[in-house]
Structure formats: C-alpha cells, structure tokens
Amino acid sequence: MMTKIRIKTTEGDILVRLYDETPKHRDNFLKLAKEGYFDGTLFHRVIKDFMIQGGDPDSKGAPKGKMLGTGGPDYTIPAEFVYPKYFHKRGALSAARLGDEVNPDRESSGSQFYIVWGKTYKPAELRQMEKQLEMQQEQTIFNQLAKENHDKIMQLRRNRDRVGLQELQDELIAETKAISLEKGKPAFTDEQREAYSSIGGTPFLDNQYTVFGEVEEGLDVVEKIQNCETLRGDRPKEDISMTVEVVEE
Template sequence: MNNVSVFFLVLLLIASFACNRPVSRFSWEGNTVAPGAIHFKNEAKKATDFLWDFGDGTISVDSMPVHRFYSSGNFMVRLTALNGKKKRISMENITIKAPEDCLIHLSTSLGDMVIKLYDETPAHRDNFMKLVEEAYFDSLLFHRVIDGFMIQGGDPQSRNAAKGARLGMGGPGYTIPAEFNDQLVHVKGALAAARTGGPSNPEMRSSGSQFYIVHGAPVSENSLKIMESRTGIKYGDKQKEEYLALGGTPQLDNNYTVFGRVIEGLDVIDKIAKVQKDGADRPVSDVLMTLKLIK
C-alpha cells in the first residue's frame, strides 16, 4: 500500500469517526414568567440518548421535555447528546421573570399544585407567606382528608407523627382575625384557614397555620338558592358559574376565611382525597407537603 492509499484510508477513518459523533442542538418556547412551563424541542442528530440539565437543580432524560421553572432567575440549560461514549453539549441561557401575584408551589408525593394567595385577605396572605419562607410546612402531613369535602394540613405536630397519633390541635401559638369576603367562596381548589369551632371562638378567628383545600361535591342552582336564603349571602354570576362547573362546599362560606386558590393541579386534590384513610380520616400512607414561594 503506497503513501497515497494510506493517506486516504486515514481520511476515511476520520470521516467515519466524525460521522458517528452526535450533534447537540435545541430550541424552546413557552411562558417565561414563573411558574412558567417551557417546551424544549430537541434538534440533536445522531444521538441515542439525552440528558437535560435545566440549571435549577433538576434534570431529565426525556427527548422532548416540558419543564416548569418555579422561581425567577437566569438558568443555563444544557443538553448533552450521547451516542455510545461520544457526546456533545449545547447550552442556552433562559431568563425567567418573577410573577406579579403571590404564588405558592405546594409539592406532594402525589403531584404538585400552584396556589394563588388573595390580596383581599392581607393578614392571612402575609402570615402564610411568612410561614412558607420559614419552611414551617415542610414535611408536615395532610392529616385529615375527607373525599368530597376537603384535605387539611398545617399541624406542626404532624411532622414525624406516629401512626395513630391524634392530630389537628397544633399551631404556631397564635390565631388570625377572620377576613370574610363574599367574593371569595369555597369552590373546588379554594384555600381556607381552619379554626376552632363552637362558642370558644365567637369571632371565628383562624388557626395560625392549619389550612384546608376544598375538594367539594357537585353544587346545583337550587342548593345555592337555599344557601342564600339561609345565610343572606348573595352569590354573583361568577361565583354561581364556578360552583356549578367545579363544585365545592358552599355551606362553609363566611364561616371560614378563604384566602387563596389552587390555580394549577386540581387533579392532585382528587388524588389525595381518594387515598385510603383510617378511622380518624388520616391517610394510611402519609401524604407529606413541601411549600415554596414562587418569586
């Protein structure tokens, strides 16, 4: 074999090696305001596997992932395209802006929810945000779950609670004055403050930390009319439409302070409501929570 042949053989080997190298490239689109969902389009070539690093501590091996950023900031997204031992990396910076509303990311083993806190109930809003920032709720349980009614949590005594332990009496040592608002009603997904009932709490002051999220039952026009005649509440068209569409617990209106609402993840409420419970309505398998401010 002459030198020319050897030269061309080497070129062919180099070309063959280069042809097997993966090419990493991607594009994206979506909402750049937290908790924005970004749809990533994988444009890699000659790759068999993929590893995405979203720059916020999470990764994915999906080919075309949809990722939600739960905080604002600049995130360097990396796509590693692999083919055997060969790999190529592409990167792009994505800027996520802070939301205008007060939003909470509530994470459970059964899925995630995004909750909007209402400005119309400032005392409850500010207290809840303070507790979230202090990680007060992290690793607490949804300790009382009633299908067709609500899911309740926020008792600090539920952290690492033994099976069968009596829960629902704990709190931060203070209560909050009621902030009733006729426009904020107990439709499915409503976030409301638990409280002590009966004559010991005539002002209907709220627990400092315990809350519930409405699961609810179907609501009819007739049942709303009955509630109006019994309580004096006058439901507007918006409240009626939402009750008829989503269901809820209108019997609780103006008895417990509604201070927020689940705006994403209503299906997670369904999942939690359907878990197996013991005789005290506590889930047999613990449903833990983690709450973070979306900012």
C-alpha cells in the same frame, strides 16, 4: 403584587396564588413557608368530596394512629372575609379554625389550612341553601336581641308574666324581621351559582372561614389526595407529606 407558593407533595405539586386582599393570612403563610414550618408536615385530615387539610406541626414524623389537628403556633389570625368575591369554590385555599362556640370572632388557626374539593350542586339545592342562610341570619339577629334583653326576660320570668314575655317575644320577632329586611336576603352571586353548579365547592362554608388563595395548577393532585384511603380521624392510611416554597412575591 402576585404571590404564589408551591406545595410539593408525595402525590405531586400544587401551585397556589395567595390573595392580596387577605394580607394578614398571605403574610403569615409566606413567613411560615420561608421558615420551613410546613416542611415534613402531613395532609392529616382528608375527607372525600369535601377537602384536604394540612399545616399541623405535630404531624411531622407522627406515628401511625396518632390523632392530629390541634397543633399550630401560639397565635390566631383575625378573620379576613372578602365575601362574596372570594368563596369556597373547588381549589379555594382557606384557613382552618376552632368552632364558633369557643371562637365567636372566627379567627383562623396560625398554620392549619385546607384546600376545597366539594361537589357540584343543582340550582334547586342552591335555592334551598339560600333559604337556610336566610333562616340562620334571622336566628343570629334574634339571638343577639334576646341577649341584649336578657335582664328584661329574666325579670318577666321571675314575675311569671307570660303575657309580658309573649309581648316581648313578638316585639323581638318584629325587630328581627325589620333588621333582616334591611340587611337583605343572603343570596349567591351569579359567579357563585356558576361555580357551584359547574366546578363544585362547599357553599355552606362561605362567610364562615377565611378564603385567602386558590389553586392555579395541580387540581388533579388535590383530587388524588382527596380520593385516598383514610383511617380513624380522617387521616390518610399512607402518609402524604409536603414541603412549601415561595415561587413569587
């Protein structure tokens, strides 16, 4: 099955293919497109060399200066990470979402999406990013272990048992290293390296937001939009509206 949608904007058309491996996101996007949900909405958040974002129903006919970005249907979509096969290369279609602190399962907004522009990276920058990912992985594992040992930690603190606390910390660090080793070091695939160094993208978003499609035609339109002049809240100075239609399913 090949699912394609056309995003018609005031700057030109963008043809996007939706992935079958992210069926919940694909079907939801198709449903909203057929209902005309996106028609008249704006690309309300545009950041140069990063991405263009739309899909907020509150942006329809929104007066100048109105802050946008919180609208959407009354549901979220479970994350569908198909990583590393699908990643944040230039032209990737991804789902917006609330931050980890209020959304630990990284569920997607019911309607808001963004198209990646990003930038190109030198090999040394990608290697540095991999080191950061490794540190993040270890930190996540350690935090989880600390959470599991919360009562024990609190008891040691109440007893002012510094030696016991230090011993427990050493144990958790050793356990963190072992789990991290078992998981393997986070590393970019050859395809990612090639894409991020030649085409561009936003590698730091990988495995954080669901990528559920990619631009097949109209990257020049995405480029034009991401280059537009913006005002407060990253909203384009001149409204860029859209209509979305299903081309093939």
